[in-house]
Amino acid sequence: MSYPDLPAKGPSGDIVGKPRRNTAATRFYLTNEFGLIALIVLFALAFQFATDGFFSPFNLFSLGRIAAVNIMIGLAMMVVVITGGLNLAVGAIGVCAAMTCGYLIEVVGLPWPIAILSAVALGAMLGFINGWTSVRTGLHSFIITLATMSIFFGVMIFLTRAESYRALPPVFAAFGRMKLLGIFSPLLLVSLMAALFLGYLYNLTAVGREMLAAGAKPEAAEMSGINVGRIFIYCHMLSGALAACAALMLVARNGAAIPSMAGQLGQDWLLIAFLGPVLGGTLLTGGKASVLGTCLGAFLVTMLTSGLLLLQLGDFWIQSFLGLLLLAAVLMDKTRRTFLARRNMA
Amino acid sequence: MASEIAFQATGIEKSFPGVKALKGVSLTLKTHSIHALLGENGAGKSTLIKIITGVHHPDAGRLILEGQEVHFASPREAIAHRVGVVHQERNLIPRFSVAENIHLEQLGASLLKPVDYANLNKQAARWLEALGLDIDPRTPVSRLSVAKMQLVEIAKALSLRSRVLLLDEPTASLTPSETDLLFSFLRKLRDSGASLLFVSHKLEEAQELCDSVTVLRDGSNACESRPMEGLGRQDIVRLMIGRAEGDGGWRKRDTPPGVPPAIELKNVETSLGHANVNLHVRKGEIVGLYGLVGAGRTELAKCILGQFPLTAGTVEIDGKPAKIRSVGEALHIHRVGYVSEDRKGEGLVLMHSVLGNAGITVWRPLSALLGFLTDRLVRHKVTPYIEKLEVKTPSLAQTVANLSGGNQQKISVAKWLAAGVKILLVDEPSVGIDIKTKAYLHDLLRELADNGTAILLITSDMPEMILLADRILVMNDYRLQGQLINDGSYAGMSEGIMNLIHRSEAA
Numbered sequence: 092m093s094y095p096d097l098p099a100k101g102p103s104g105d106i107v108g109k110p111r112r113n114t115a116a117t118r119f120y121l122t123n124e125f126g127l128i129a130l131i132v133l134f135a136l137a138f139q140f141a142t143d144g145f146f147s148p149f150n151l152f153s154l155g156r157i158a159a160v161n162i163m164i165g166l167a168m169m170v171v172v173i174t175g176g177l178n179l180a181v182g183a184i185g186v187c188a189a190m191t192c193g194y195l196i197e198v199v200g201l202p203w204p205i206a207i208l209s210a211v212a213l214g215a216m217l218g219f220i221n222g223w224t225s226v227r228t229g230l231h232s233f234i235i236t237l238a239t240m241s242i243f244f245g246v247m248i249f250l251t252r253a254e255s256y257r258a259l260p261p262v263f264a265a266f267g268r269m270k271l272l273g274i275f276s277p278l279l280l281v282s283l284m285a286a287l288f289l290g291y292l293y294n295l296t297a298v299g300r301e302m303l304a305a306g307a308k309p310e311a312a313e314m315s316g317i318n319v320g321r322i323f324i325y326c327h328m329l330s331g332a333l334a335a336c337a338a339l340m341l342v343a344r345n346g347a348a349i350p351s352m353a354g355q356l357g358q359d360w361l362l363i364a365f366l367g368p369v370l371g372g373t374l375l376t377g378g379k380a381s382v383l384g385t386c387l388g389a390f391l392v393t394m395l396t397s398g399l400l401l402l403q404l405g406d407f408w409i410q411s412f413l414g415l416l417l418l419a420a421v422l423m424d425k426t427r428r429t430f431l432a433r434r435n436m437a
Numbered sequence: 438m439a440s441e442i443a444f445q446a447t448g449i450e451k452s453f454p455g456v457k458a459l460k461g462v463s464l465t466l467k468t469h470s471i472h473a474l475l476g477e478n479g480a481g482k483s484t485l486i487k488i489i490t491g492v493h494h495p496d497a498g499r500l501i502l503e504g505q506e507v508h509f510a511s512p513r514e515a516i517a518h519r520v521g522v523v524h525q526e527r528n529l530i531p532r533f534s535v536a537e538n539i540h541l542e543q544l545g546a547s548l549l550k551p552v553d554y555a556n557l558n559k560q561a562a563r564w565l566e567a568l569g570l571d572i573d574p575r576t577p578v579s580r581l582s583v584a585k586m587q588l589v590e591i592a593k594a595l596s597l598r599s600r601v602l603l604l605d606e607p608t609a610s611l612t613p614s615e616t617d618l619l620f621s622f623l624r625k626l627r628d629s630g631a632s633l634l635f636v637s638h639k640l641e642e643a644q645e646l647c648d649s650v651t652v653l654r655d656g657s658n659a660c661e662s663r664p665m666e667g668l669g670r671q672d673i674v675r676l677m678i679g680r681a682e683g684d685g686g687w688r689k690r691d692t693p694p695g696v697p698p699a700i701e702l703k704n705v706e707t708s709l710g711h712a713n714v715n716l717h718v719r720k721g722e723i724v725g726l727y728g729l730v731g732a733g734r735t736e737l738a739k740c741i742l743g744q745f746p747l748t749a750g751t752v753e754i755d756g757k758p759a760k761i762r763s764v765g766e767a768l769h770i771h772r773v774g775y776v777s778e779d780r781k782g783e784g785l786v787l788m789h790s791v792l793g794n795a796g797i798t799v800w801r802p803l804s805a806l807l808g809f810l811t812d813r814l815v816r817h818k819v820t821p822y823i824e825k826l827e828v829k830t831p832s833l834a835q836t837v838a839n840l841s842g843g844n845q846q847k848i849s850v851a852k853w854l855a856a857g858v859k860i861l862l863v864d865e866p867s868v869g870i871d872i873k874t875k876a877y878l879h880d881l882l883r884e885l886a887d888n889g890t891a892i893l894l895i896t897s898d899m900p901e902m903i904l905l906a907d908r909i910l911v912m913n914d915y916r917l918q919g920q921l922i923n924d925g926s927y928a929g930m931s932e933g934i935m936n937l938i939h940r941s942e943a944a
């Protein structure tokens with residue numbers, strides 16, 4: 092901290108040397124990021140012992156491909172959670188964007204880069220509808236996105252007649268199958284770029300700071316000259332765009348744009364969308380983002396799912412397990428915060 | 438009346454990460470007595486009060502209530518022992534009514550029995566009346582001004598009929614008239630045998646009300662429970678800051694008559710009930726706006742900022758009519774700033790850092806291409822103000838909620854000083870700020886005005902008003918009653934102001 096002047100000046104600003112270092116260390120061990128890294132290592136070792144070929148190149152590759160999409164979904168939720176809201180329509184928006192991309196390529200005949208950009212733009216536009224409606228009506232985004240989830244998905248099914256677009260240019264499937272260094276999927280790079288972008292946004296731009304301030308305390312942000320309504324709309328647009336990216340990555344993985352790729356109404360994405368940010372330490376009440384935490388959280392969940400599948404556990408059990416994990420994460424976060432408050436560390 | 442020891446704290450120590458807040462503090466409270474607890478911002482007053490009432494737990498030391506050692510695990514236990522408290526920060530539930538808030542601690546008595554609202558409101562009305570507070574007990578707290586919330590908070594503590602009552606800056610946002618009412622009530626409590634602890638940065642008040650005093654300096658006793666008698670103002674100041682007070686007195690400032698108004702209100706009427714408001718502030722001028730609690734001063738500022746609509750009249754900035762719809766427009770288009778009186782509600786983002794709060798008004802102007810903005814740049818801009826106001830914090834990364842009340846207030850003001858606006862509406866800037874920093878703050882405000890900023894100063898602190906303002910406008914019941922040219926004499930000006938207020942009340 093390059094702020095040497097003040098503590099020395101006020102004589103009572105005594106920096107208590109040793110205890111401080113201790114608490115700083117304790118604090119690091121209590122962060123979500125550290126906990127997640129520990130859990131990831133722990134489970135990786137456990138699965139290595141318990142299963143056949145958890146660390147095989149094939150499994151690592153497929154793990155990375157799935158994790159990439161899950162991270163993107165987690166980030167799409169996170170950017171709205173920091174406003175104290177949420178976006179239940181991530182899945183629906185994603186599928187809409189993917190189907191639009193397929194339509195533009197197959198039916199309209201646009202070149203694929205333009206189709207991809209249009210799909211992301213559509214995601215942002217659907218996000219705008221969410222944000223604008225919730226800001227204008229003053230209703231919580233829970234209600235708004237619950238409604239738009241059904242609307243977006245319904246309109247999409249009507250327009251596409253629930254047909255898939257399977258004749259996509261081979262670049263999609265090729266990108267999905269591509270291997271870097273034999274084990275990494277380039278999809279991971281896409282997620283990494285999104286995460287870096289968000290890290291940049293929240294730490295090094297005015298808009299990102301305004302998003303966090305508006306999420307933490309809208310009244311104070313508004314009275315400090317921040318246009319809170321507009322900022323919340325930006326957050327929803329960003330969420331829509333990221334959801335669209337996640338869906339396009341899924342298209343690359345599947346080699347086709349399929350209406351049911353995120354389940355009925357896109358609901359299959361919801362659990363993972365919340366697990367990433369919550370495990371990562373993003374406050375559900377808003378005002379604090381953890382990009383790294385969200386990525387680690389999404390990765391952990393992907394690894395657990397994949398390991399349990401290798402253990403031949405039924406899909407049904409895995410869903411229940413993930414639900415339990417979400418509950419445990421929320422409870423643990425609460426305990427951790429009470430602990431920190433007790434010790435006056437937060 | 439025999440006075441005996443009611444409560445004793447000895448050798449209290451308390452550390453927070455990076456700060457040793459209390460280093461062995463002692464305090465003795467007697468019955469039939471009002472005890473002053475004084476000290477600079479961050480000296481440890483609130484921390485001591487929180488330890489006595491079970492909010493924090495001491496690292497070392499003993500608490501003795503009527504001869505028995507006590508360990509309060511939670512605020513509830515303190516209440517059960519009839520130790521009551523009014524904390525420095527408001528702790529009311531905004532959506533609950535005044536009556537519900539006052540009886541919050543007593544509500545849950547029996548799970549299934551319905552709450553007797555008629556009785557509740559009647560009880561609450563009694564306490565409100567005692568404090569001279571003319572509001573319906575059914576009003577939701579969120580509709581009250583900060584000063585009224587403070588009075589409700591006091592009523593809440595009184596309703597518990599505590600034997601030991603701790604008041605942490607109860608008068609911070611009250612005007613002298615409300616304060617007088619409160620004091621006569623506190624004296625009655627004292628005479629009935631209670632023992633009270635009173636924290637304030639207004640030394641005159643403490644000297645007038647209290648019979649004994651403890652001064653804290655940097656978490657230690659500068660003096661412990663000695664009689665107030667024989668202590669002059671300068672003696673107390675020396676105990677508090679280790680030296681005598683510098684005299685930053687009134688200074689005649691002249692704005693040449695030719696200077697055009699930076700902001701002018703013409704026949705303004707608002708949806709909140711202001712009528713026929715005409716006022717202007719010229720470049721480089723400091724204009725005071727005085728009035729009792731509920732006079733409509735803060736409300737006028739908020740109407741200027743577009744938080745509530747004008748129903749008639751115009752606001753002109755630099756001679757051109759301006760339609761301001763939000764603080765954002767005010768700040769970025771018209772260069773108008775507003776220091777809020779409510780630092781907890783709308784002044785600060787408590788969960789964010791000192792830097793994150795102090796820089797909030799300069800993010801946009803400082804950001805480069807694509808909104809690129811580094812902490813360094815923000816730090817560079819805000820550090821001068823944070824240093825000038827002597828904000829006491831272990832680092833700029835400290836969460837604002839962890840600062841002492843006065844230091845939070847300094848951040849809430851500093852961010853607007855750093856904004857570099859042309860017109861600044863300042864609402865109760867020195868609530869909770871100690872006398873030393875208050876003088877620095879006054880210097881900063883004068884400096885701003887000398888450099889051409891037009892300042893509209895709203896304050897309930899009469900000495901502050903008379904120290905700073907060039908002209909004083911008096912508002913009562915949402916109307917301007919008149920104007921006084923400040924000549925710097927406290928007696929003359931305060932009489933003039935009260936006359937203007939009472940004339941309108943008689944009419």
Ligand SMILES: Nc1ncnc2c1ncn2[C@@H]1O[C@H](COP(=O)(O)OP(=O)(O)OP(=O)(O)O)[C@@H](O)[C@H]1O
Nearest residue numbers: 453458478479480481482483484839840841842843
């Ligand atoms: N929860 C906390 N976490 C960390 N530091 C704290 C916490 N509470 C108080 N402090 C620190 O302890 C010191 C004493 O604070 P305290 O609130 O008791 O001051 P105070 O005398 O009440 O000041 P003021 O006049 O400004 O209200 C300050 O330096 C403050 O930053």
Ligand SMILES: [Mg+2]
Nearest residue numbers: 483525841842
């Ligand atoms: Mg305090």
